[in-house]
Amino acid sequence: MNNQKSKRVVLSSNTAFSLYNFRLPLMKALKEKGYEVVAVSPEDGKYSELLKKEFSFFPVRSLDRKGTNPIKDLKLFFEYFLLFKRLKPDLVINFTIKPNIYGSISAGLLGIPSISVITGLGYVFIRESWLTKFVKLLYWL
Numbered sequence: 001m002n003n004q005k006s007k008r009v010v011l012s013s014n015t016a017f018s019l020y021n022f023r024l025p026l027m028k029a030l031k032e033k034g035y036e037v038v039a040v041s042p043e044d045g046k047y048s049e050l051l052k053k054e055f056s057f058f059p060v061r062s063l064d065r066k067g068t069n070p071i072k073d074l075k076l077f078f079e080y081f082l083l084f085k086r087l088k089p090d091l092v093i094n095f096t097i098k099p100n101i102y103g104s105i106s107a108g109l110l111g112i113p114s115i116s117v118i119t120g121l122g123y124v125f126i127r128e129s130w131l132t133k134f135v136k137l138l139y140w141l
């Protein structure tokens with residue numbers, strides 16, 4: 001990537017804590033390879049600040065990790081969509097359930113390749129309900 005513009009990679013999670021504690025080696029490796037690394041998560045104090053020291057950081061304000069309000073989730077979808085439209089990343093890597101769903105759909109609508117990393121079932125899969133069925137459907141999209 002010598003004289004070319006760096007490719008931009010967005011990593012999105014439901015907390016800055018999880019990006020910093022579990023994805024930092026990946027983020028550093030991408031940066032060392034010449035990629036521009038952008039962290040996207042809600043602000044959460046200490047870990048947001050630590051990420052900002054090494055990477056670009058964009059907070060998502062609408063992400064409620066445990067919330068099931070469809071209006072808030074729609075707002076989150078639009079927040080991702082507008083952010084990705086502005087950033088124009090070459091790749092989006094999503095971690096955790098809401099970034100996986102709304103980040104992936106937003107990236108797909110903008111023609112941006114995305115990777116969804118699924119590390120656990122999350123809160124929504126604890127009980128079988130209409131919400132569980134809906135989220136499973138969204139994962140299949």
